[in-house]
Amino acid sequence: MPLFNNRKTIIHRFGFVPNLANFVILYDHMNKSVDKMKKILAILAAVMVLSAAGRTVAAQTTHRGSDDMKIGVAGYTYRSFDLDQTLRYLKSMDVKYLSVKDWWLPLNSTKEQMDAFKAKCAEYGVEGYILGPIYMRTKEQVDNTFDYAARYGAKMFIGVPNYELLDYVIEKVAKTGIKVAIHTHGPDGAAFPDIRTVVEKVKDPSLGVGCCMDLGHSFRMGWDVAKDIKKYKQWIYDVHIKDETDASKAGQTWEMGRGKMDLISIVKAFRKIKYKGVISVEFEKNGKDPHGGVAESIGYLRGILDATK
């Protein structure tokens, strides 16, 4: 019969879990009083009894590997759902970051509408951490998008400008201080297929135009994604993660852990570069009923993060 049932009781009584280091400190603090020493010895004995009995003295979770990264969801995932349902889904998975598509917050939203949007997100413990992706095909659209981001109070948004607008976008970044994470779209013919295109065209990483790296599309381009994360680390502002059925144009989004991407190496690469942004699951499969696949993917991502810390 152990003296104390569990770690919590011990902490409650003594304010810490006794070990040798605590013991030495206590020894100094207690003026070597023999009576008090006996008490300390009793505590140590109790801890030894607990250990011997195999009771779970260390099972309470402290730091998890998944605490090292911010896990989010990319808005496209819940394209068939309104904001309330989307936020319920996020809350049910304890996901705190949503990448906000404009069907929930149109580009002409007023400051008041944006405040109401943020308040609703906050009710569910969610932060609309970034706006976009937003396509910009004219100068006017570039202006509108920067205004939209400014009203939101954003320091960055996800954008996809036509190539010929890139210089104008770079100017706007310099003027407004709002960065742009260009979303990469893979081998299907859209602008900026890959992080390489961003690097080639922007050239200078200090300009505030980087990448929302879509890891699935990078994989479909045939690249070694983990290697690219390390190689282009200073260009990665935001991330869309998923799994894919094939490392080719034919590849389709799949539940994470069941496709062909080496997601373990990918999360290790993010650890290696000490990535501080959000990693958002984007699940394009089953548009009308995606939630099971999203939850499975979020679980998988947490699992591999926990197991690789």
Place this chain on the structure above:
Amino acid sequence: MPLFNNRKTIIHRFGFVPNLANFVILYDHMNKSVDKMKKILAILAAVMVLSAAGRTVAAQTTHRGSDDMKIGVAGYTYRSFDLDQTLRYLKSMDVKYLSVKDWWLPLNSTKEQMDAFKAKCAEYGVEGYILGPIYMRTKEQVDNTFDYAARYGAKMFIGVPNYELLDYVIEKVAKTGIKVAIHTHGPDGAAFPDIRTVVEKVKDPSLGVGCCMDLGHSFRMGWDVAKDIKKYKQWIYDVHIKDETDASKAGQTWEMGRGKMDLISIVKAFRKIKYKGVISVEFEKNGKDPHGGVAESIGYLRGILDATK
């Protein structure tokens, strides 16, 4: 421009991915012919080009850590759903093992009804790998349960006999060759709270009466679950896995990876003992709408298995 686009092409052309070891073998096999040596050098050069370009030569998934374990779902999880919906859920998560509760296959089912049940499971790629848990409070119930298992063609079922029926159960196991995995129920007052109770009461591990170890309930009892898995490995016939909010009676089932159990150490323990049975997720939370939490848990389990191989 690399000569070959990916690993698959290389394998298709040469039957293997060339590396130094293959090179040496080839060298021996090809009688040192200069022409053929040139070919080999060309292959090696191509591989070096591929590597230098960063193309994904090793991204195609081969063996996964989760392939080492059979992942299942315990029937109680989908207690509010009929068999078809349950099987659809399992298929959507690529889960191939279902622990079968009697609301889907009553104890008085005929052999024909059982065949129909199995055929329906097979349509979804699922095997009803074990029956139970079945409570046995009288000798007649013990007899009926063993008959039920025999008609199903089972080599084992999950049972919970009253303590006074244990000797009779042991007799029946000896007579029928059908093993019994006693489900452990934790600190709530039911029979067999813990694997220790099974060990203490059955005594001899060769009798064919072991344990369907409910890891959540073990955790709620305050035990170091990973340590117990290693200690009692010969007694573990089947497993119910989950997470719990607390290492006490007050603990409740939670989505795996978000409770307080040290699930990483637990899957490592199963690897250590080379566990060959099924690990079934049992998700008691949200009985009316459990699927998101189940999918998240299945994803988490796959993730930590993949990352710990």
